[in-house]
Amino acid sequence: MVVTRFAPSPTGYLHVGGARTALFNWLWARRTGGTFILRIEDTDQKRNTPTAIRQVIDDLRWLGIQWDEGPEAGGPNGPYLQSQRRDIYDKHIKQLLDEKKAYYCFDTPEELDALRRQAQNQKKAFSYRRPEDFPDAEDAKKARAKGRSVTVRFAVPQDEPMVVADIVRGEVTFAAGEIGDFIIQKNDGFPTYNFACVVDDYLMKVTHVIRGQEHLMNTPGQQALWKALGFGDFPKYAHMSVTVSDTGGKLSKRERPKAIRKAIKAMQDIDLEKLAEAGSISLEELEAFINGKTAVDMPCIDAMAKHLGAALPEINIVDFFKSGYLPETMVNFLGLLGWNPGDNREIMPVDELIESFDLSRLTKANSLFDRQKLLAFNTEHIRIAPGEKLLQHFKDYLKAIESPAVSADSRLLSKIIKICEGARTLADIERKSRFLFLDNSQIKYDDKAVKKVLLKNDGLAVLTTVRDKLAAMEQFTEQAIEDMLRCLAEEKQVGLGKVAQPLRVAICGTTISLSIFNSVEMLGKEKTLARIDNTLKKVKKDTGCSMLDTRKNGE
RNA sequence: GGCCCCAUCGUCUAGGCAGGUCCAGGACACCGGGUUUUCAACCCGGCAACAGGGGUUCGAAUCCCCUUGGGGCUACCA
Numbered sequence: 319m320v321v322t323r324f325a326p327s328p329t330g331y332l333h334v335g336g337a338r339t340a341l342f343n344w345l346w347a348r349r350t351g352g353t354f355i356l357r358i359e360d361t362d363q364k365r366n367t368p369t370a371i372r373q374v375i376d377d378l379r380w381l382g383i384q385w386d387e388g389p390e391a392g393g394p395n396g397p398y399l400q401s402q403r404r405d406i407y408d409k410h411i412k413q414l415l416d417e418k419k420a421y422y423c424f425d426t427p428e429e430l431d432a433l434r435r436q437a438q439n440q441k442k443a444f445s446y447r448r449p450e451d452f453p454d455a456e457d458a459k460k461a462r463a464k465g466r467s468v469t470v471r472f473a474v475p476q477d478e479p480m481v482v483a484d485i486v487r488g489e490v491t492f493a494a495g496e497i498g499d500f501i502i503q504k505n506d507g508f509p510t511y512n513f514a515c516v517v518d519d520y521l522m523k524v525t526h527v528i529r530g531q532e533h534l535m536n537t538p539g540q541q542a543l544w545k546a547l548g549f550g551d552f553p554k555y556a557h558m559s560v561t562v563s564d565t566g567g568k569l570s571k572r573e574r575p576k577a578i579r580k581a582i583k584a585m586q587d588i589d590l591e592k593l594a595e596a597g598s599i600s601l602e603e604l605e606a607f608i609n610g611k612t613a614v615d616m617p618c619i620d621a622m623a624k625h626l627g628a629a630l631p632e633i634n635i636v637d638f639f640k641s642g643y644l645p646e647t648m649v650n651f652l653g654l655l656g657w658n659p660g661d662n663r664e665i666m667p668v669d670e671l672i673e674s675f676d677l678s679r680l681t682k683a684n685s686l687f688d689r690q691k692l693l694a695f696n697t698e699h700i701r702i703a704p705g706e707k708l709l710q711h712f713k714d715y716l717k718a719i720e721s722p723a724v725s726a727d728s729r730l731l732s733k734i735i736k737i738c739e740g741a742r743t744l745a746d747i748e749r750k751s752r753f754l755f756l757d758n759s760q761i762k763y764d765d766k767a768v769k770k771v772l773l774k775n776d777g778l779a780v781l782t783t784v785r786d787k788l789a790a791m792e793q794f795t796e797q798a799i800e801d802m803l804r805c806l807a808e809e810k811q812v813g814l815g816k817v818a819q820p821l822r823v824a825i826c827g828t829t830i831s832l833s834i835f836n837s838v839e840m841l842g843k844e845k846t847l848a849r850i851d852n853t854l855k856k857v858k859k860d861t862g863c864s865m866l867d868t869r870k871n872g873e
Numbered sequence: 874g875g876c877c878c879c880a881u882c883g884u885c886u887a888g889g890c891a892g893g894u895c896c897a898g899g900a901c902a903c904c905g906g907g908u909u910u911u912c913a914a915c916c917c918g919g920c921a922a923c924a925g926g927g928g929u930u931c932g933a934a935u936c937c938c939c940u941u942g943g944g945g946c947u948a949c950c951a
Contacts, residue, residue: 327951362950427949434947443875444947469949487878488890496876504949511951535877535946559879562944651885654900658886662899681886684944688884691901697914740914750912771911803910818910830912837911 320352321525324378324385325515327359328370331634332377334687335530335561338652342558343528344383345653345675355522356388358399359515361508371399377635381645382668387522395522400514407509410517410547411470411502419546420502421452423469424461445498448473470503472513472543480538485556486680492538500539516540520549528556528677531684556677559656559684563633633687640718642743644703644711647696656681665698697742708735715744722755723748730840737836753826754840758848763827763856771819771829772857780810781820785850788843796839803834824853 322343326336347354356378360366375389387393397403414420423446437444448471453461462468480492502513509517519527534557541552638648649668658681659666659674666674700708709732716724716731723731734754738747753761771777787802788794803821807814818834825846831837838846 325951329951359951365950423949425949430949438874441874467949490877492876501949506949508949510949515951530945531878532945533951536951557878560944654885656885660887662887664885664900683879683886685886686884688901691885694901701914738913740912742913746913767911800910807910814910816910822911826911828911832911834910 319525320347320350321355321523322347322352322528323355323357323519323522323524325357325359325518325529326374327362327365327511328374329365329367330370331373331636333633334635334638334648334652335633336374337377337381337383337635337648338561338655339529339558340378340383341381341649341652342556342657342675342680343526344385345672346526346528346677347386348672349675352525353386354384355393355395355524356385356391356398357518357522358389358401359511360399360401361511361514363506363508373636380639381635381649383649400509400518403514403518404507404509406521407503407514407517408507411509411513414472414502414546415455415470417546418452418473420470420472421449422454422458422461423471423501424453424458424466425469426467443496443498445495446471446500448499467505469501469505471499472502472539472546474499474539474542475546480541482534482537482541482555483552484534484537485554485677486559486682487534487557490534490537497539497542502543512536512540513543516543516547516549519553520544520547524553526554526556526677528558530560531557532560533557556680558680559682561655561687562684563687638692639715642715642745642748643692643696644699644708644744646703647692647699650699651692651695655685655687665695665702693742697740700741700744701739705732705735712744712747716748719745719748721748721752723751726755733840734832737832750830750832753828753831753837758845758852761825761827761849761852763823763853764829767823767827767829768857771823772853775816777820778854778857780817781824781850781854784817784821785847785854788838788850789847791843794839794843796835799838800835821850825849 324336324340324343326332326340332340344354346352356375358371358374360371371389378385385391387395388398400407411420415422433446434444458468474497476495479494480497482490482492484490500512501510503509518524537555537557544552635648639645646668650664650666650671653666653671653675654664657675657679660679663670663674703711709728712731712735713724713728715721716726723734726734734751735747738750741747741750772781784803784806787806788799791798791802803817804814807817810817819829822831822834822837823829825831825837825841832840841849
């Protein structure tokens with residue numbers, strides 16, 4: 319029986335890299351009829367943010383990735399938050415200590431830093447020098463009493479090479495002595511990732527560890543721990559390629575802080591105090607962050623980015639939700655990043671993904687997250703999505719972005735969706751239909767559109783004519799409107815655009831909307847006429863004023 | 874610096890492990906044309922890659938080595 323797990327550290331929203339890892343684990347469990355576990359690795363007291371678990375859960379749910387065991391779902395191997403499993407880790411650490419397979423250390427961070435620098439200078443890899451005699455519990459007690467930092471290190475066997483059998487990469491060998499003794503329990507009593515992960519994977523009976531390549535170097539150490547704890551056979555490992563951003567590095571939660579740091583450094587005279595204020599942190603915290611010493615909370619990152627006017631890479635799953643992407647798109651696209659079914663299929667519903675998924679087809683090379691291809695996928699998924707489903711997605715989207723269309727009824731929304739055939743994102747649909755849900759007074763005129771369509775040629779005159787014709791219409795149907803506009807265009811010996819565009823700008827304020835016939839019909843006669851009148855009034859007034867203004871400035 | 878991973882069109886990739894069927898296939902992007910009431914969508918056509926060098930072999934995208942390039946790790950982060 320296959321058991322996989324996704325084990326995020328809750329430091330922010332779920333990003334696309336994490337989502338892909340979760341997806342592959344989930345696909346493999348579904349494919350094999352196994353179990354998929356969600357485990358929260360919240361062992362770092364400094365970095366965890368209070369709302370992050372909720373965010374990760376929501377994002378996974380949105381994607382449709384359901385876990386069989388984990389927070390909220392429960393299960394026989396809980397608790398699923400590592401912070402609630404302290405006693406379990408303590409027990410295993412004591413076991414290693416008793417068996418002399420681990421030992422106490424009392425070094426300060428400064429001392430360790432110095433040792434590392436020394437190794438660097440000698441062009442050697444840093445490896446912690448294991449003491450001849452291990453301090454005992456009594457020594458640890460004394461050290462603690464004296465205020466020294468107390469950690470526990472695992473004595474990694476140094477006598478033979480270590481081999482990781484990896485599904486993606488084959489056998490990866492590490493020379494004997496390559497992996498130094500590493501810390502398994504921190505001064506604050508929490509286990510480190512490398513320890514908690516091993517204990518939990520064993521206790522949760524995980525059979526397949528599918529994770530990013532960044533963990534490959536952790537694996538020999540984890541395997542050694544596994545052995546030392548007497549856990550028996552290792553799980554199978556699959557270290558996936560990582561997804562990189564177009565700026566080069568690993569596409570991860572580190573990307574956004576990285577981008578901010580870069581932006582800060584790139585700016586010459588920057589007011590750090592104001593920036594800290596914008597992020598609601600202290601100046602010291604900000605400086606520590608800039609130097610890469612500490613992490614800051616997500617909202618803080620966002621706030622600082624806004625303050626700086628810096629564009630952050632859009633890497634969180636929620637970003638894509640709010641940009642109008644479908645979960646089906648994300649699942650399909652992410653699934654094809656570093657995996658493929660072996661034939662030319664690309665657009666696949668999730669069932670097909672599950673059916674075709676196989677760990678043996680994971681690719682080795684890192685891949686770039688291509689937004690344009692994602693857009694193409696989204697276009698296609700919008701096209702093939704069943705009406706009901708698409709409607710629900712659209713409603714969720716409207717709510718998330720607080721669109722004025724949020725209160726519209728299902729019938730109307732369905733009609734709008736249908737009219738928008740060929741839309742690339744839900745945002746496209748919303749943008750094109752938004753004008754229907756605004757009050758007449760809320761219409762904002764796009765300057766460019768007004769200039770290009772109304773002020774050029776005889777846009778205003780055409781609009782006036784159109785107004786009169788519309789006013790005279792008894793049947794205000796889509797067909798009647800179309801007939802009238804086409805007829806008028808023919809009469810005037812111009813393209814339909816020449817009569818349609820001024821009308822469009824008048825009722826929407828922009829040059830982009832639903833098809834003009836639909837736009838007018840759905841808005842209704844009364845509002846259409848009112849908006850045309852408003853437009854005529856406003857444009858005439860504005861042009862008059864602007865002429866006055868220029869004259870004033872000239873004098 | 875040390876260790877590890879990776880390398881096919883601009884991008885995601887098929888082909889590689891079982892060498893000939895590959896003067897390298899698909900998709901996105903791009904370019905040209907068509908359709909068109911806006912934005913899209915759609916239709917037709919086109920451009921475009923085996924990182925470089927050395928081996929092995931009758932034969933190499935495929936196997937081996939080196940170089941170069943990219944990425945990861947090198948934390949009391951995960």
